[in-house]
Amino acid sequence: MGLIGEKLEIDFVISTGDNFYEDGLTGEEDPAFLDSFTSIYTAPSLQKQWYNVLGNHDYRGDVEAQLSPVLTRKDSRWLCSRSFILDAEIAEFVFVDTTPFVDEYFEDPGDSTYDWRGVYRRKEYLSDLLKDVDGALKNSKAKWKIVVGHHTIKSAGHHGVTKELLLRLLPILEENNVDMYVNGHDHCLQHISSNGIEFLTSGGGSKAWRGDRNWWSPEELKLYYDGQGFMSVKMTRSEAVVLFYDVHGNILHKWSIPKEPLKAA
Helix, strand or coil, X not given: CHHHHXXXXXXEEEECCCCCCCCCCCCCCCCHHHHHHHCCCCCHHHCCEEEECCCCCHHHCXXXXXXXXXXXXXXXXXXXXXXXXXXXXXXXXXXXXXXXXXXXXXXXXXXXXXXXXXXXXXXXXXXXXXXXXXXXXXXXCCCXXXXXXXXXXXXXXXXXCCHHHHHHCHHXXXXXXXXXXXXXXXXXXXXXXXXXEEEEEECCCCCCCCXXXXXXXXXXXXXXXXXXXXXXXXXXXXXXXXXXEECCCCEEEEEEXXXXXXXXX
């Protein structure tokens, strides 16, 4: 990542959640923050702003700790919020807190305990969140619209389709002509191209699930790599180039997305 980051002269880094495995952080002083973040991403090119969303494993710990400015004081790169918007001039990134959408975590959590502070009124929380996402995308004047969440919408991986997002979030993305949905959750690298949206899974940052794959239409599935790695996106006004890499920086998959110029009224 450091070498590729230097080559591409990256502007920032995005983490798609499950930032601290397996049960999030225990608090603001949990040494896992230094052990799993600050002491890992030490390359000069990665000393840029990191934008992080929460994953389901993060919700198994102290969520408020990850959102706390105390962590930003420990490492100024760290920025984590439930949902937020990043205006990157020609691109606008809408980060969505996807974990509270999933019924299973509330109805059948098993042995796991989730930190639902801030999400107690779940129905209202999700309704407001969806309105905010829809409004942000409708009001966006950016050339590129990218939505980032932890959970998959479409995936051939172990978790597969997240039905709650398919029903509630996907229609908003389609209606607002979103270009990409970037997620983690499935421990693989994956690209599905469907109905004008590129579904990009970057979940191979640590543990990978070898051989755990389901069937998906070969017309839509452009990449499925069941190993570790990461991805990059480089955007201009006329083109976005997506690259997936293995841990050695070898290119696994390249995809170019052209953007037509806006026609004068």
